[in-house]
Amino acid sequence: MQTDTIVLGAGIVGISVALHLQKAGRSVLLVDKRSPGQETSYGNAGLIQREGVYPYGFPHDFGALIRYAMNNTIDAHYHWNAIPKLAPFLWSYWMHSRASQHEAIAHKYATLIEHCVSEHDALAQEAGATNLLRRKGWMKVFRTAAQQDARLAEAARWNRDFGLNYRALDVATLRSEEPHLDQSLIGGLHWTDPVTVVDPLGLSKAYVARFEELGGKLALGDAGTLVQDAAGWSVTLTDGTKAQAKDAVVALGPWADVVTTKLGYHLPLAVKRGYHMHYKAQGNAVLNHPVLDTERGYFLAPMLQGIRLTTGAEFADRDAPKTPVQLARAEPIARTLFPLGERVDAEPWLGRRPCTPDMMPIIGPAPKHKNLWFSIGHAHHGLTLAAVTGRMIAEMVTGQKVFVDPTPFSAARFG
Numbered sequence: 506m507q508t509d510t511i512v513l514g515a516g517i518v519g520i521s522v523a524l525h526l527q528k529a530g531r532s533v534l535l536v537d538k539r540s541p542g543q544e545t546s547y548g549n550a551g552l553i554q555r556e557g558v559y560p561y562g563f564p565h566d567f568g569a570l571i572r573y574a575m576n577n578t579i580d581a582h583y584h585w586n587a588i589p590k591l592a593p594f595l596w597s598y599w600m601h602s603r604a605s606q607h608e609a610i611a612h613k614y615a616t617l618i619e620h621c622v623s624e625h626d627a628l629a630q631e632a633g634a635t636n637l638l639r640r641k642g643w644m645k646v647f648r649t650a651a652q653q654d655a656r657l658a659e660a661a662r663w664n665r666d667f668g669l670n671y672r673a674l675d676v677a678t679l680r681s682e683e684p685h686l687d688q689s690l691i692g693g694l695h696w697t698d699p700v701t702v703v704d705p706l707g708l709s710k711a712y713v714a715r716f717e718e719l720g721g722k723l724a725l726g727d728a729g730t731l732v733q734d735a736a737g738w739s740v741t742l743t744d745g746t747k748a749q750a751k752d753a754v755v756a757l758g759p760w761a762d763v764v765t766t767k768l769g770y771h772l773p774l775a776v777k778r779g780y781h782m783h784y785k786a787q788g789n790a791v792l793n794h795p796v797l798d799t800e801r802g803y804f805l806a807p808m809l810q811g812i813r814l815t816t817g818a819e820f821a822d823r824d825a826p827k828t829p830v831q832l833a834r835a836e837p838i839a840r841t842l843f844p845l846g847e848r849v850d851a852e853p854w855l856g857r858r859p860c861t862p863d864m865m866p867i868i869g870p871a872p873k874h875k876n877l878w879f880s881i882g883h884a885h886h887g888l889t890l891a892a893v894t895g896r897m898i899a900e901m902v903t904g905q906k907v908f909v910d911p912t913p914f915s916a917a918r919f920g
């Protein structure tokens with residue numbers, strides 16, 4: 506089979522790249538080893554984080570470090586045996602998270618984030634999927650005045666520096682907008698710009714359907730078979746046939762190394778694992794907004810499947826067996842935050858956020874190979890930035906002016 510472009514990886518990032526390329530008039534084959542949207546992009550918290558100009562950094566405050574050293578928090582957990590291998594990544598992540606570095610990164614990152622809602626809106630409109638989007642923002646809720654003051658001060662700073670909109674919620678307003686949350690909460694912070702997705706898999710499927718409507722093709726295959734040949738790039742598909750194309754885009758999320766390592770790239774990629782579980786609500790209780798339990802470090806998001814509890818970062822080997830201890834710690838607390846009913850899923854879902862140490866994705870040409878493109882490393886914001894990334898890659902591949910300066914996101918920054 507001959508196409509213009511092969512996109513490897515049908516998560517929300519690869520799907521958005523494929524759709525944008527097909528819209529731009531390229532014939533595209535989207536290759537995955539399973540059906541689209543079933544891995545990391547399936548289980549996230551559904552936030553299109555228009556407020557997320559500061560990518561999630563490594564905490565530098567002493568209290569948090571002591572807590573993490575105990576390895577018994579909800580927001581972070583690590584496998585001791587993974588630490589030696591992860592140490593170089595963690596060190597670099599730590600260094601990039603220092604206040605001055607983080608601020609410099611935020612100013613680059615914001616150039617992507619500022620388009621996240623408008624670019625998803627455009628794709629969702631085209632795919633007939635706007636019914637999966639909610640325009641009510643999301644909330645941080647507080648148990649202590651110290652956190653409330655710190656987060657509101659941060660929001661005021663981000664409003665000043667980046668024009669992000671928020672509301673400070675006093676107790677009465679929080680109770681009236683979220684009447685079923687724990688009455689001992691002292692207030693909240695409502696980010697009003699973000700849009701949220703009530704069915705991330707549904708969004709992936711809708712974008713894929715639009716891609717196919719425009720003539721795009723899907724195939725099962727292993728990205729590890731990618732080879733460069735005289736005509737460009739080829740992949741062996743599961744049915745034994747060969748697919749060939751001039752250009753190939755690597756959008757394999759946490760599995761990018763399957764291709765990059767083989768081709769001689771030593772990118773500093775790692776994963777932060779995370780879990781989810783769905784719950785029914787008790788009685789007539791309703792959760793109107795996605796909510797972060799700020800002091801405890803887990804998230805509740807109302808989804809079509811139920812109320813999705815998502816956990817923070819687990820530092821472990823990508824392929825190590827599930828250890829959902831953060832979920833076990835969060836669940837009893839979440840039950841006091843909101844009247845959760847019975848579990849919906851048979852077992853916790855595990856996902857892997859594909860991370861770089863400078864917290865920014867890699868979007869652009871592969872430095873050592875012609876007609877090879879990277880679209881990886883979106884960490885906590887792969888859903889948020891998928892549509893922006895898709896448009897950027899399509900513009901690069903087709904030689905158009907790229908609507909966001911791609912320089913800060915080049916793989917070349919890692920040498």
Ligand SMILES: Cc1cc2nc3c(=O)[nH]c(=O)nc-3n(C[C@H](O)[C@H](O)[C@H](O)COP(=O)(O)OP(=O)(O)OC[C@H]3O[C@@H](n4cnc5c(N)ncnc54)[C@H](O)[C@@H]3O)c2cc1C
Nearest residue numbers: 516518538545546549550552728758779856886887888889
């Ligand atoms: C708990 C949790 C909550 C999150 N919440 C949010 C949120 O609210 N907002 C947000 O923006 N982001 C969130 N994220 C992050 C977001 O989900 C990811 O950044 C995003 O899904 C990454 O998308 P991707 O397409 O790069 O990777 P994936 O969705 O993992 O897609 C990679 C694809 O590559 C395929 N693949 C792997 N190996 C091969 C191979 N050898 N050959 C062929 N195909 C292969 C896989 O099958 C998969 O389909 C969250 C993540 C987690 C874990």
